Amino acid sequence: MDTSQNIERKFKGAQIIWLALALATVSYLVMAFLAFKQTSIQLTKVTNPLVMTGFFGAVAGGLIFRKIHQLKPGGQPPSTDEQTKGDKPITLMIVAWVLFELSSVMGLIIHIQGGKGWPLMAMGLALILIHPPKRKFIEG
Numbered sequence: 001m002d003t004s005q006n007i008e009r010k011f012k013g014a015q016i017i018w019l020a021l022a023l024a025t026v027s028y029l030v031m032a033f034l035a036f037k038q039t040s041i042q043l044t045k046v047t048n049p050l051v052m053t054g055f056f057g058a059v060a061g062g063l064i065f066r067k068i069h070q071l072k073p074g075g076q077p078p079s080t081d082e083q084t085k086g087d088k089p090i091t092l093m094i095v096a097w098v099l100f101e102l103s104s105v106m107g108l109i110i111h112i113q114g115g116k117g118w119p120l121m122a123m124g125l126a127l128i129l130i131h132p133p134k135r136k137f138i139e140g
Helices: 003-035 047-070 087-112 118-130
Strands: none
Touching (some): 003 118, 047 087, 047 118, 087 118
């Protein structure tokens, strides 16, 4: 397979995954506000760990994107195997997006319990949206 076709295929795959995670996060916000009415704040023993998990998931995802920005173009040293070109940055992007989505999931759980989970859900969505896949990370 031609290198440019290989890079384009990987980029399109990353775009699909990014869009799916962004739409899932939007669905959490919609579900929280349409299906679960906030009645009263019921702080439980798991509320603080949920908030901390969501926050640290977002921080970890941000640190992963920092690492991606520090990688050389293509993500790995020059190789004779063109099939693996760009795999490391794509893998790191997916892991970061999932960590951002984790923040939204934690916010949804807090919202279902009766707390205010929308800030975590909004933060997760915002982080996913400001970190879309970029072709420059994949190309060599």
